[in-house]
Amino acid sequence: MNRYPLWKNLLVIVTVALAIFYSLPNLYGESPAVQVSSSKNHVQIDNALLARIESGLKEQNIEYEAIFLDDSGVKVRFSNPDTQIRAKDVLTQLLGNDYVIALNLLSRSPNWFNKIGAKPMYLGLDLRGGVYFLLEVDMNAAMTQAAERYVGDFRSTFRKERIAYRGISREDQMVVINFTDQAELEKAERIIRRDYPDITVRASGSGGDRTLTASLSPEARKRIQDFALKQNMQTLNNRVNELGVAEPIIQQQGPSRVVVQLPGVQDTAKAKEILGRTATLEIRMVDEERNDPVTLENASKGQVPFGTEFYVDRNGQPLLVKKNVVLTGDYITDAGPGLDQQSGESVVHVTLDGRGAGIFKQVTRENVGKRMAILLIEKGEAEVITAPVIREEIGGGRVQISGMSNIKEATDVALLLRAGALAAPMEIIEERTVGPSMGEENIKRGVDATLWGFIALSIFMIAYYMLFGVVSVIALTVNLVLLVALLSVLQATLTLPGLAAIALTLGMAIDANVLINERTREELRAGLSPQLAIKVGHERAWNTIVDSNVTTLIAGIALFMFGSGPVKGFAVVHVLGILTSMFSAVVVARAITNAIYGYRRKIHKVSIG
């Protein structure tokens, strides 16, 4: 009676074999590596690149352990960190700006393992070292900016339609237009309703003081917020590439937050600087009419004429710049440092996209002879980089920004511009950093705790339950291997609490075996024959095992839903561990017990202590 049908035994054997195989990658360890990927869409990662890299490294006598090409780029493994850094420098010089060259830790397991999905476990930041940021997008600023843009749009529309109004301004995130005449107000209302579907208008006031308040409709607000978030994420993507991080994670969390995880990053200051800088490029026209010394003098003291802002450019010249933004940084597709052909000065070459190029062409056409100010806005503070005179219509979308003091400045500005402009500024609201050595320490601690606990447990089980104890320990080992294999294949994030969960799972899993063993003993003492006792012991225990595991499962699932970061890692392992323990403690243990006792005709003594 204690015999499993063939298919069940086969199932057990196959599962165990697969589990062993898929947990093997974890044993190989990791080596320092360099990863080359492309930062541009048109730049290919292919075998030609691999050959280039290979020869480049050989030329410099840099030895590598392995080199291969996969979906994310060309990867080269080295035996120590020094070689890794040297290789990175060599490759940066060789390949230049089109490629992102990042430092990484790669598993030493053979490449073909990857192809069948056998990878080592995905380590969380607290085991690998690195930085975790939670960024919040300042939606208010995005709305304010949008409102400001509408002020300018309305003004030109009213001029075109010849609507008389007394004043127009932005109040918080709404546009307020004052009218003296009711007819004009209604005309304006009609036009806004017709041409601006995103806007809702409300009329108020009476007599000579009527106002039209225009605000964004809720749908439009949501759309702008989504767009701001997506654009910020895109920008972050680009910037993170510039940092040279392999396997960064950038994810949306809720309506206005972004999670950024940068494994292996050591220089957190630089990361924060690059991520936190919100550089917006704005091109506005200089107010030529009021550029006389007197007005400028007054402006510097705070008396700024309506519709303009006061700035001092890099050479110290004062300027009045119109508030209306002609072109923003969203239209920038590329930016790079360079040298001006004639003057030899450092400049930034900027390329605009189709729409941007069109707008720019029109602006330069309409304003030949006038000056255009290029402003760089960082964290709310604006600076006029340069205010060149428009000599001619500039088409084709290629713009040159001069006024950089040296090539390094040109490179920095280009970096900021190239990564794109942010539609709304972002702020770091949570930061978790783990140093690299701490990551290794944590792994060691987690593994030690699990290992020693396991050994102590095994000794106790075998002493207390003898042969049945041995079976229990084997089942527990299978449990561990199965859990590791599952985590590896699913690429679930393993954190320090996750390692603790592995230890805990083993401690809890043994409960099932204790239940079975105790019950079997009890039935033997009650006088049942050995074969029957084994059968009854297992069956009676099954109900209880299911019940107790379900309650632990409830706790695990709740933790998963409400936890974040490391706690989520704990929950995932906990839940998976329960499932594997149910399988191994019941099915696997029974299979082994059956194999030992099932085929004996007469059992004289059952080794259960």
Place this chain on the structure above:
Amino acid sequence: MELFRIKNDIPFMKYGRLTTAISLITFILAIFFLATKGLNLGVDFTGGTMVEVSYPQAANLSEVRSAVQSLGLSDVTVQNFGTSRDVLIRLPLTPDLSIAQISEQVMAVLQKADPGVTLSRVESVGAQVGQELYENGALALLLVSIGIMLYLYFRFEWQFGLSALIANTHDVVIILGFFAFFQWEFNLTVLAGVLAVLGYSVNESVVVFDRIRENFRKMRNATPAQVIDNAITRTMSRTVITHFSTELMVVSMLIFGGEALHGFALALTIGIVFGIYSSILVASPIALYLGVSRETFVKPEKKDSPEEALP
């Protein structure tokens, strides 16, 4: 080897009132400490910054403290963390410094004081995030309790659901009481441990209840108290062995897990030990008190329920 070959049933239920009274006292004590001393909440829940740094030799705490205070922050805690070379610095939220700036500035100021310092870990949580984590944590605790109670209600009877809930809430409160009394740090990881204990603790109750139910069906002439006594005595072996085994793993974690897992391991240790007590000596007496009897399981009118014991 067998440690629990007990011939006669131990009359646990006779002492039911006593054991319940003892747990009531400990419960009240725990609440008292929670109310007066309060939990030492980690930055996960309060917001703020925690910086862990390591020095090549034993650290000079007062130097570290004055260095950090020079940033203009008053409410700063500086203490050793594990070894004499590791220092844990805790800073409150301040409106002057943003989350991004605070860790950089602290490191800068520490490096000026002693260039040998290395950064082990930073956790910097904004006020809003802290608030959210706190609320989510409390919600998780509540939901797990309700979920378990519902499950037990469906699987057994309402008396068991309620008594298990009371017993296990008792466990959780005791753990929190310990944390309040000793002022150990209570962060997200510890909360995870507490929730794990809750799930585990209910295990215990389930095993005993299962046996009680089986006994009620088998032992026809016994009083409810005798039935329960028998169930507990028979399962005592398994209860102690399992708890001991789990405790082995947890103690291993306590020894080898390092400071980061310390709070977690403590929560588990306490939870597991008190779990035995509450499952045997609190849940069952309460169930008895709520009127559990043979009729609870074997409905005389109905046909044999499908939950008949296995052959």
